[in-house]
Amino acid sequence: MTTPRIWTAALLVIGDEILSGRTQDRNIAQVALWLNLQGIRLAEVRVVPDRMEAIGRAVTELRAANDYLITTGGIGPTHDDITVDAIAAALGVEVVVHPRARAALEAYYETRGGLTEARLRMARVPDGAELIENRMSGAPGIRIGNIMILAGVPHIAGSMLDALSGQLEGGLPLVSRTIGCWVAESEVADMLCATERDHDGCQIGSYPFFRDGTVGANFVIRSTDEAALAACAADLATRLGALGHDPVDGGI
Amino acid sequence: MTTPRIWTAALLVIGDEILSGRTQDRNIAQVALWLNLQGIRLAEVRVVPDRMEAIGRAVTELRAANDYLITTGGIGPTHDDITVDAIAAALGVEVVVHPRARAALEAYYETRGGLTEARLRMARVPDGAELIENRMSGAPGIRIGNIMILAGVPHIAGSMLDALSGQLEGGLPLVSRTIGCWVAESEVADMLCATERDHDGCQIGSYPFFRDGTVGANFVIRSTDEAALAACAADLATRLGALGHDPVDGGI
Missing domain, CATH: 3.40.980.10 (MoaB/Mog-like domain)
Known part of the structure; x- marks a missing residue:
């Protein structure tokens, strides 16, 4: 490839x-x-x-x-x-x-x-x-x-x-998918890093927030490859679940 | 000076x-x-x-x-x-x-x-x-x-x-004063330029807007010298008036 x-x-x-x-x-x-x-x-x-x-x-x-x-x-x-x-x-x-x-x-x-x-x-x-x-x-x-x-x-x-619009030559559009979770990003930092490493062509950004007195984070996966993006998102949701957290597809 | x-x-x-x-x-x-x-x-x-x-x-x-x-x-x-x-x-x-x-x-x-x-x-x-x-x-x-x-x-x-706050050494604070007017900035462009030229140490920025179907602009005067700022603002208001426009102190 x-x-x-x-x-x-x-x-x-x-x-x-x-x-x-x-x-x-x-x-x-x-x-x-x-x-x-x-x-x-x-x-x-x-x-x-x-x-x-x-x-x-x-x-x-x-x-x-x-x-x-x-x-x-x-x-x-x-x-x-x-x-x-x-x-x-x-x-x-x-x-x-x-x-x-x-x-x-x-x-x-x-x-x-x-x-x-x-x-x-x-x-x-x-x-x-x-x-x-x-x-x-x-x-x-x-x-x-x-x-x-x-x-x-x-x-x-x-x-x-x-x-x-449409006048400038470009490449594949960058697509993204967000998975939210009511978790401190610091609790899942190692897992995020490992997940990104396992999915070539995907970057995962972590964006923490504080809402209603609770911490959470949105994890934004970006890629130019739709299939790679979907696989990475599914894997991230599985790994969050395995750590006892509920992934929220689309973000919080 | x-x-x-x-x-x-x-x-x-x-x-x-x-x-x-x-x-x-x-x-x-x-x-x-x-x-x-x-x-x-x-x-x-x-x-x-x-x-x-x-x-x-x-x-x-x-x-x-x-x-x-x-x-x-x-x-x-x-x-x-x-x-x-x-x-x-x-x-x-x-x-x-x-x-x-x-x-x-x-x-x-x-x-x-x-x-x-x-x-x-x-x-x-x-x-x-x-x-x-x-x-x-x-x-x-x-x-x-x-x-x-x-x-x-x-x-x-x-x-x-x-x-x-207060930990970094600085100079005189930059102060500003805004005068608004229901006028197309292009109508008063020459006057703005002349006013700025006549007031050393003052810059005039022009920020047009469209509201309720009418054009207007806010003119923002900036200086580190309070007295120069006040003189420039007064002069600008006078010159707007002389051209038949109503200056609005504080901006629109």
Whole structure:
């Protein structure tokens, strides 16, 4: 059996509002779940401030280390929206006005006061880029090489992900199965380790919780192989039972 | 006027559960808000999987580039908890059992089935480390050099942050003031840019929203200088008024 190729992506979240704690991030989980469906694994996330050098350095490293790089944030019309400039600089290309983006913004703002200089900023792209459709508002997302540049507002970023669905080459989707148990994870730690060792291609994560004054844990098995996943889950349930615990399929 | 020194920290979130989208991260905002109160700026966040090399590389880069590095996740008793091993390897020190951590775990597990081999894993620290008190459960956090190693479960991480409050040298806290307005940010983009330019030491972030079918934005001014912040906020409110918009102090 040859090991299937694993496709990876990095996510770069751009924005002072995340680093200041003002805004609770919603894009990491959203992008992670979407990538799973495309058969692409989220390998790393970085959050950087609205600064040219910080964005540029992260873009250069992450796009080289992964099949894809997704960025969120910093593509609006104001002075703190510098993502396009920073990525163009990192790629060594000019920033140009994309004619189709300009047309989309003209149509969107026709009944909203017209296309001003500031609004036209949202039609600027790194030279050579394609657009990603935005069904929610006027400004499109941008694709250049292996970089996808999305909005920061989560529902707009989500709509851009919808537009990208099925467009990126990926591998087998990572599937998971959760088995919960009212047990302290420390009581079954050795068994978990042995179970993972006995099932090639499966990883078991252990996520403890405290609820109603009692400790429990959810054990999440992940694999790209459905059959291996099912076998590992069945084995884990059997071993929990043998230790006197009740496994709860689907998690607690 | 000399520019005050800016103290920075990086946050390293360790855990497959964040990268798979299974768990919504809560530690980034929590750590960011806590750091603000300590006068330390969160300069970068990375999220990496439970893998030795990924953790080690991030630790080496982030601790060198910042005054402090905070990590969350991977300090429990199971096989996927490898944070201590990865950080010790990155620092080139041995992993040892800390006698006071061992004693704390013995006390905690005395009425909970005793200290097993797996539970003793939580007393392991990089050689030379101090402990960070954990009032919620048996396993302490760890401090070694400029690295603070915290739990991944948000309320336990929060309790460890409480224990660290006032312990880290910082500078002036970053303060912020929000002015909201029912206006498309693109309409006032030039004015925002000019206002920021006229107020040294202040940054203005613009955060648009769509609510009840209408667009608006919150403008967040940040500074370490209270007087500069107040002057910038007053000026911004005046300029919004001059353009025919109603500024809402405190944000919308």
